[in-house]
Amino acid sequence: MTTRGSRSEKVKRIFHQFDENHDGGLNRDEMAALVVAVNPRVKFSDEQINAILDEVFRTYGDFIDGEKGLTYEGLLRTYDDGAGDVDRDFDALGLELTLDETKASMASEASSSSIVDERLVESQKKQRTAAWAVSPNHGIVFDDTWKIVDDLEILVKRLKAKQAKEGN
Template structure:
């Protein structure tokens, strides 16, 4: 008979399964294998995988141990931050605990159950996908409403800048304010060959407009979270991500893909 282990113990098992060289870290190749394995329905392109890994290694830089890669504590933090669903990933990998292992795990991490309960309500509504969508089109009618409202928000944001001629393209732009680096696939955002020429650099004095946009975007994400099913929530977040990507809002697109 098998039982479900504690949350941190599950992350540890996932970590060890992909730490192929047993050096205590997940390098880019090992992390890539993890991302693909826990998302069997998603067909990732190399660009998507690269963008995901770039964001993970940049966001959790303090948990990167040189060439070894992301440490166990770093992987645990990604789950704490909502980058994945521990239970879903654990089940997707077909990992099971024996009764003996569960007892040992509970002794080693006595606070894991308390931690899981604390974040349980927040995790419950999240769809556990790092990025991408198994569907090319929109599946649910309610998702179309999200798209329409999001297009209005984006158009409003850009019109405020265009009105005063503030946005500008910058091929050397490091995107340190509103955007992260590009790299998502053509399937998610159209041809990517010239995206750097179209990328917008937001001026410092326009940060208020962008803050308002992010707040309103958060309301749309909450609507997606409140969908009638996990499948509809998944559809909503993936489509929101696609629309944001098409408008060069790469950082916010990644947030949606990771929900």
């Protein structure tokens, strides 16, 4: 299981790998490189890449820093919203976390403002409520149950990807 700390560290590593000009943002070229790199078996047309980038930059406009592009917080939000699978992308890029990086990330997150953490949890609960409100499974109440559901969704995605890979 991936801890929140190592998850944010993975996003940070992905972000820094593609922030080629080190300006703190992923511009369209850098984002295009990221999209292509984490989908090595997909051959995107220019139109498809532009459509993906248009959607990302429109949806996460609050996280766009002028000409610099999508901020780290914006990339983290895309993953939080389910627009990608952090673990899959991290693995596809051949990146690894050291034990020290994982510990440092967890310590830094533990010392972060609990107000921010509470807002994030509330925001995620509202998003889940909206998505699950029309589902017969909307009775999930406990945070630990949500964590298990999230982990299961990741495992199902990985299994489907593995089955598709073996099928080709």
